[in-house]
Amino acid sequence: MLSLHTPYVLAHNFVNATDASPQAATAVADTHASQPIRFGESADGKDYLLPAEEIVGFNFLLNRFNYHFIDKQVYGTTLQSVRDNLHNKWIVDTDPFAVNQFMHPYQGSVYFGLARSTGLDYWESLGYTFGGSLLWEIAGETGAPSINDLVTTGFGGSFLGEPLFRMASLLLERGGKKPGIWREIGAAAISPSLGFTRLAYGDRFRSVFDSHDPATYTYVRLGWNKVDNLFDAAVSQNVKRNAATMDYHMSYGLPGKDGYTYTRPFDYFDFEFTATTANVFENIMSRGLLVGKDYAAGDNYRGVWGLYGSYDYISPQVFRVSSTAVSLGTTGQWWLSKTVALQGTALVGVGYGAAGTIHGSGERNYHYGATPQALLALRMMFGETANLDLTARSYYVSDVASTENRGTERIFRGDAAFTVRVHGPHAVTLKYNASRRDARYPDLANTHQTVNTLSLLYTYSFGDTRFGAVEWRPADGG
Template sequence: MQQRFCITLLLLFTFLSGWTQTPNDSVFVQKKRFGRAAAELFVVQLLPWSYDKFITKADWAKLSIKSIGSNLNPKNWEWDDNSFKTNQFGHPYHGNLYYSTFRTNGYSFWQSAPAAVSGSFIWEVAAETNKFAPNDFINTSLGGIALGEMTYRLSRKIVNNRSRGAKRQAQEVFGLIVSPLNGVNRILNGEWGKVHGMVDTAQKLTAYINIGSRHFNIKTYQQNLRGREEIYLRLRLIYGEKFEESETPFEHFSTVMELGNGDSTYINNLQVSGALKTWPMQSAGDGRHLYTVTMNYDFIKNNAFQYGGQSFTFKLMSNWNEHSKIKFTSEIGSGIVALGAVQDKYLYYGEGRNYDYGVGIMMTAGGTINFNNLLEAEFNYKGSRFETVNGNPSSYILNTLAADVRGFLGKRFSLAAGVGQYTLNGFFKGFDNVAEVYPFARFSLGYKL
């Protein structure tokens, strides 16, 4: 199953490499269809509920007026005990479908965001007898918005409306996989397979794929465990121009996805960071400096470490010498973690709840230096401080650090090596404090699509 999934992703990004970029084109503005969007939002909720109600006969799908009334009362709300993968990936993905019902029917980012929020609220109140879960509501809403906008823009880039034949049909199918609602509405609008002069080239998309080996270790006060080598696949997407002023959300976003063969999840790293607004600070000489506010989604689950969260950051970005042979960029910022899930070695109950939920503050820093497109070094740091709002009484300090070097072999291929580590410090009441370090290394062959 995992091998088939990797092959699917490889084929997908192979089709991405065949785009034609035409500067004068722009994103096709769709007609707004409120009735259809509302109907699709209802269907997106009805289908999974019907499956659990009539196929699996789940007890929680047996709704009643009493259960709905109970869920409307904030005094009855309760943080749930679902597994990390369900809460930090499954719910945001479902929220992405809510968001997409309106986004793919002609509505803007801000006009579509309420669909993710309202869809999440309706599900928690009127689609299950389980108590309203604040963590599900937040993860589904915020994660759904970030994933929904990212997948919508990506799916619109996959399909080249000027393509024909088998290649065009493959693009349509992969676009539907990335954003199911966009694919469905292309069929309903008569766009599927139709050749016309409009193609989404308003923003450039650059994709990098790396295949190689990675290795995790675990170091604590009590033990030092050496992990094993595992094959991994890494995708990096860069959409739009990072150092351009923009009022439109997600005119620039970056996405990192990793898949590995040594864990229980198919995707063990998915991080999305989209600019909500970018405006200039100053331009001097060959340098350019801008402020940006980003919306972020993080899902990290490998055989050593797990973290998931929704956050917002304010950054200062600098492109110091963009026209030089030696290019240097940097960014530094801080922000808030609206809700973060941090692993807790002392907690395990229910479906597999082994993490605490917390809110907090964060700092980020990063930079790249490129030597005439022959050699590139990249550094990224993110540090967070959490106070637990649900779980064991505790607080956490989480640091993530990664450094990568890439040597370019022509315009497409590269060799990459990287090191880094996750560091987790937990401070508990009633338990011993925790200090854990998860160093990692990775080596890969890269290809620019």
């Protein structure tokens, strides 16, 4: 958006760019030298063969590790087992929930990252992810190939892998032309595929993904939570009612920043991760705009809308749900006053999901099926003082495309968090979470489970004092 002072800014930039004084030349040279080398500026360009070789090598090493340390029968693949799998009917397998719904998507994110880190774009990398998954299903295990693994590894791997790749790349990009050792280590921890490529091939793939400088909001929360209410007599004795907890959250590409565009998949995404001492991974949730467009409504609203991809894994001790989905929806920000803003996302879509109980007596472990789902996430920001987050998620794991044509699961997850800034990036958060499961099967009694938790958390925000509010209004606007 142009304003009255735009001609002055353009003139000022032009004078600086054309200033031939030694001081100006030195400043320009120093600025250029400090900038990272981004994708598209490297002479090496893309490499289509290398990620294929790396994926084959990764699958081989993973198979050998699993054979020696996990299960010789499952991973003792031979030429005969490969030939059998090429002709076997694809099935929906019954591997443990965490293997199918977390390990396979993470394995897919490794395939995806190997392709992305050699310069390939999202869609090209998605093809390599499916190729790696197909190779694993045929030659990585002795059992019949699994269609659910192909979905979670392929689509789930890309929906998880792209945010990991972008977060790691952003950490490197903001470190200048030569990121320090801690940035390199941090990037490798976030995206091991990217870290491996940078370490193994040196300057050949030192170029960093060009983020286009998105508006971001990132925080880490550390603290304690207590199970406030539990309804499930069958598993209550296994529930840890007090636990330490850690949350990480990043919103990337928030709408409203002048000049930022949404031309690539996941130019907007939201990533959330929670770990607790009660059950390690309580949730991993990622959603991003696959194809969409930005829009405006008046002077005080900016947004994006389109097709989103999402991967969710939620496990609040007594039950769990996971889904890989596509949804239609929108994300936007509305300035309600000079200092108060409301951000929000609304999505409705369908995925392939799984849900079930944990430690249940006489009840099935989990159930697969087509999964209609919805999300509403709101964040009210009160200047630099406080913010209120409200999120509701709903999943219906149906009996369509299921492991068996019976039974359904309804899952609801709601969060409310109120954060008050103490000083600078430091804040205190009070959070309440409610999770509910209703399961119906013809040969089992109807099941109702709820678990609610109350958390007191220390919050550290990175690089933002307005809780992610994006400003596009003129300086005297409001």
